[in-house]
Amino acid sequence: xxxxxxxxxxxxxxxxxxxxxxxxxxxxxxxxxxxxxxxxxxxxxxxxxxxxxxxxxxxxxxxxxxxxxxxxxxxxxxxxxxxxxxxxxxxxxxxxxxxxxxxxxxxxxxxxxxxxxxxxxxxxxxxxxxxxxxxxxxxxxxxxxxxxxxxxxxxxxxxxxxxxxxxxxxxxxxxxxxxxxxxxxxxxxxxxxxxxxxxxxxxxxxxxxxxxxxxxxxxxxxxxxxxxxxxxxxxxxxxxxxxxxxxxxxxxxxxxxxxxxxxxxxxxxxxxxxxxxxxxxxxxxxxxxxxxxxxxxxxx
Amino acid sequence: xxxxxxxxxxxxxxxxxxxxxxxxxxxxxxxxxxxxxxxxxxxxxxxxxxxxxxxxxxxxxxxxxxxxxxxxxxxxxxxxxxxxxxxxxxxxxxxxxxxxxxxxxxxxxxxxxxxxxxxxxxxxxxxxxxxxxxxxxxxxxxxxxxxxxxxxxxxxxxxxxxxxxxxxxxxxxxxxxxxxxxxxxxxxxxxxxxxxxxxxxxxxxxxxxxxxxxxxxxxxxxxxxxxxxxxxxxxxxxxxxxxxxxxxxxxxxxxxxxxxxxxxxxxxxxxxxxxxxxxxxxx
Numbered sequence: 001x002x003x004x005x006x007x008x009x010x011x012x013x014x015x016x017x018x019x020x021x022x023x024x025x026x027x028x029x030x031x032x033x034x035x036x037x038x039x040x041x042x043x044x045x046x047x048x049x050x051x052x053x054x055x056x057x058x059x060x061x062x063x064x065x066x067x068x069x070x071x072x073x074x075x076x077x078x079x080x081x082x083x084x085x086x087x088x089x090x091x092x093x094x095x096x097x098x099x100x101x102x103x104x105x106x107x108x109x110x111x112x113x114x115x116x117x118x119x120x121x122x123x124x125x126x127x128x129x130x131x132x133x134x135x136x137x138x139x140x141x142x143x144x145x146x147x148x149x150x151x152x153x154x155x156x157x158x159x160x161x162x163x164x165x166x167x168x169x170x171x172x173x174x175x176x177x178x179x180x181x182x183x184x185x186x187x188x189x190x191x192x193x194x195x196x197x198x199x200x201x202x203x204x205x206x207x208x209x210x211x212x213x214x215x216x217x218x219x220x221x222x223x224x225x226x227x228x229x230x231x232x233x234x235x236x237x238x239x240x241x242x243x244x245x246x247x248x249x250x251x252x253x254x255x256x257x258x259x260x261x262x263x264x265x266x267x268x269x270x271x272x273x274x275x276x277x278x279x280x281x282x283x284x285x286x287x288x289x290x291x292x293x294x295x296x297x298x299x300x
Numbered sequence: 301x302x303x304x305x306x307x308x309x310x311x312x313x314x315x316x317x318x319x320x321x322x323x324x325x326x327x328x329x330x331x332x333x334x335x336x337x338x339x340x341x342x343x344x345x346x347x348x349x350x351x352x353x354x355x356x357x358x359x360x361x362x363x364x365x366x367x368x369x370x371x372x373x374x375x376x377x378x379x380x381x382x383x384x385x386x387x388x389x390x391x392x393x394x395x396x397x398x399x400x401x402x403x404x405x406x407x408x409x410x411x412x413x414x415x416x417x418x419x420x421x422x423x424x425x426x427x428x429x430x431x432x433x434x435x436x437x438x439x440x441x442x443x444x445x446x447x448x449x450x451x452x453x454x455x456x457x458x459x460x461x462x463x464x465x466x467x468x469x470x471x472x473x474x475x476x477x478x479x480x481x482x483x484x485x486x487x488x489x490x491x492x493x494x495x496x497x498x499x500x501x502x503x504x505x506x507x508x509x510x511x512x513x514x515x516x517x518x519x520x521x522x523x524x525x526x527x528x529x530x531x532x533x534x535x536x537x538x539x540x541x542x543x544x545x546x547x548x549x550x551x552x553x554x555x556x557x558x559x560x561x562x563x564x565x566x567x568x569x570x571x572x573x574x575x576x577x578x579x580x581x582x583x
Contacts, residue, residue, distance in 0.1 A: 011405060014486045018401035019413060022394040022457050029454030030420050033431035040431060047434070094326065102319045111569050112327040115334075118565045118572060120515035122533040123557040126540055126550070127337055135547055137336045140352040172330065177576065184577030235426055236517045240537065254426045261430050262522060270430045278427045285422060 034278065041272035047265065059272035069273075072244075072251040073280075076231050079252065082167045083174070083227035088220075090171065091178025096212075098179075099186040110183070114176030121173070125240025128169045162242065162249045169241060174230070178223055185219040186212070221288060228284045253277050334558070341551035348547045363552035367539070371553055372527055376535035377560075382445065383520075383531055384513040387452035388506050395457050395505065396498060399464030400490050404476055414465065420458030425518060433522055443525045451523075452513050460505040463578060467501040468494060504575040507568060514561060532557060 041059055043052040063069045094113060098106045116124060131138045189212065197207055235254035238244065244251035244259070253273060261270025340348055341363055343356040368374060398417075402410050432451060433442070441447035471494060479489050495502075517533040524530050536557040539550040565572055 011486075012407065015401045015405045015407060018397040018405070018486075018490070022398040022417075022461065023413065025394065025450060025454045026417060026420065026457050028435075029432065029451045030423055030428060031416070033428035033435060034423065036431035036435065037427065040434075045434075047437070050438070094323070097319050097323070102316060103323055109323045109327060110573065111565075112330050113323075114569075114573055115330055115562070115565065117576075118511060118515075118561045119558045120517065120533050120536075120561065122515075122517045122537050123554050126536070127333060127554055127558075129540075130547070130550070130554075131333055131336075135348050135352050137333065137353055144353075172333075175326075176330075180573045180577045184574070229422055229424065236533075239518075240540065254424075257426060257430070258518075262433075267430055267434065274427045274430055277424065281422060281424065 037271045037274045037278075039271075040268055041275045043268050045267040045271075047267055052268075055268065059269045060276075062269065063272060063276065068248050068251060069253075069256060071248060072253045072256040075250060075252050078163060079166075079170065079231040080227055082163075082170050083231060084224060086167060086171045087175045087178050088223050088227065091175045091223075092182045094175070094179045095182035095186060096208075098183055110176075110180070113179055116173045117177045121236035122240050124169065124173055125237045128165065128172075129241050132165050166238075166241070166250060169237065173237070178226075181223060181226075182216070182219065185216060189215050224288050225285050228288065229281050253280075334562075337551055337554055337558075341548065341555045343548060343551075345546060345548045348551070360548075363548040364556070367549045367552040367556065370543070370549065371535055371539060373532065373535055373553065373556055375527060376530055376532045377556075379445075379528075379530060380514055380532040383448055383452060384510055386449055387456060387513050388509040390449070391453045391456035391460055391509055392502055392505055394453065395460030396464050396495060396502065397490065398457075399461050399468050400494050402461070402465045403468035403471075404473070404494070405486065414461070417458050417461045420455075421462065425455065429518065429522060432519075436523060442523055443529055445529055447523055448520055448529065448531075451519055452516070456505075456509045456512065459508060463501050463505055464498065467498060471497055503571060504578055507571050507575045510564070511561065511572070 040052065042054055042056060044055050044058075045052045094109075097103055098110055103109065130136050133139065193211060194207065197211055202210070231252075235252070235258070238250060238252055238255060239258070242250040244255040254277065257270050257273035257277065260266045260273060336353075339355055340352070342359050342361065343363075344358055344360055347354070347357060398413075402414050436442040436447050441450070475493065476489055479493060484492075515533060516531070517537065520529075520531045520534045521537070524534070536553045539546075539553045543549060
């Protein structure tokens with residue numbers, strides 16, 4: 001009896017020895033800061049004196065009254081929009097073509113389309129910034145196209161047009177990612193089902209809508225979640241590409257937070273923006289899941 | 301009948317051509333900016349300004365030599381290698397240990413801890429940036445190598461633990477029980493039986509972590525202030541500052557920044573795509 005008890009005790013000690021290193025590091029870096037961030041967002045924090053004075057909702061009220069905050073938030077949604085209507089459908093289309101083996105050299109095509117995703121976002125951001133600049137390939141191409149050697153694109157300098165290069169870069173960089181996510185899931189579909197439906201005389205479009213699409217419902221939700229959290233996380237690329245400019249037209253929440261915290265040194269306000277980013281992503285992801293479960297019930 | 305077959309063949313050939321065109325276009329659009337960057341990096345500044353699209357007339361490599369020395373890219377490459385290798389090894393050991401405990405030494409509290417780690421998949425680095433920066437200044441870890449390694453390890457854990465736990469769950473309990481009967485302790489079972497069996501998932505996790513750490517920018521950008529702790533992406537970003545008009549140097553720096561991962565991708569592209577597909581399916 002004693003032996004069993006002591007063995008049980010050892011087992012739980014062993015359990016904690018296995019998980020503690022990971023848990024401690026994780027709690028120190030993720031849990032503690034998230035909680036601290038919420039606390040700091042209700043204070044004015046002085047980094048030199050290391051003092052925090054509680055100011056209540058001040059930062060949140062200021063944020064709600066700030067036009068740039070709303071622009072940044074709207075821009076985040078535009079980026080989600082680019083993902084959902086750009087990268088995801090294009091990625092899906094490419095994955096489907098690869099999956100049905102319609103084109104040859106599939107390994108080569110897949111490798112090429114995915115390539116940009118492995119390059120550092122900072123490098124990609126600066127590269128495209130240069131591409132659209134006066135010394136850039138795209139500028140020169142447009143000059144040749146318009147037959148005007150002085151044609152300069154001011155695209156990165158106009159409010160609405162600023163999103164065109166941005167979409168190009170996002171699609172260039174991340175379409176391959178969605179492609180492989182879709183491809184991996186398409187390949188999970190049992191080939192026997194496809195063969196059976198082909199033998200039964202189902203057409204390509206019937207196979208697509210009746211067999212393939214229903215089995216991808218979960219993945220489509222996942223990609224939507226990835227697009228939402230990816231857009232809220234997206235910082236490096238925009239930071240290097242436009243740095244929120246011109247005149248804040250391409251500002252997103254992450255850059256807005258960065259500027260207030262590390263340029264203006266308003267840590268309390270920065271924490272408030274961080275907290276809002278976490279809240280929005282939690283709400284959006286919960287919403288996506290809710291819609292999925294509702295939608296799922298109807299289908300079943 | 302023959303006619304419809306012919307028509308079918310024709311339309312399928314037509315579709316095939318369209319799809320080939322789509323893929324070729326995509327491939328070319330993907331590669332062109334990189335090709336342009338590559339050959340431009342061998343041009344003197346004047347040529348870049350005068351004729352952005354042309355191939356180099358005076359093929360020079362001084363851009364690279366200057367970028368490497370002025371930008372201290374050698375030092376930053378060593379730092380990047382250090383951060384990436386240490387974070388990858390340590391996070392794998394930590395994550396696999398925890399995964400083993402979660403999958404095989406089941407306790408009720410596992411659900412809580414496991415979900416705690418899974419929540420980390422949704423947390424973005426920016427939401428912890430401010431307090432992390434402050435916490436590191438409080439404990440004097442700011443601008444140290446350790447101050448970068450700790451968050452790198454922590455941020456690699458959620459996906460590693462998720463993939464690791466799911467994988468170890470697939471290892472039969474009987475294997476562990478029979479080793480227990482033979483008198484092996486849990487540490488020996490983990491080190492000699494479970495961990496070697498996890499090599500496929502360890503490879504996946506290693507690749508995800510290597511890519512993530514090597515390309516990471518904002519943490520090092522915020523948490524470091526001296527050259528001795530900076531990594532390659534931050535070093536390359538520095539060329540966008542006062543040096544930004546030295547296009548040749550900047551292009552060379554960008555190539556130096558992009559090349560290691562492109563090479564890595566050339567060798568491991570199957571594992572990388574497989575790894576990202578697996579890592580993404582966490583919803």
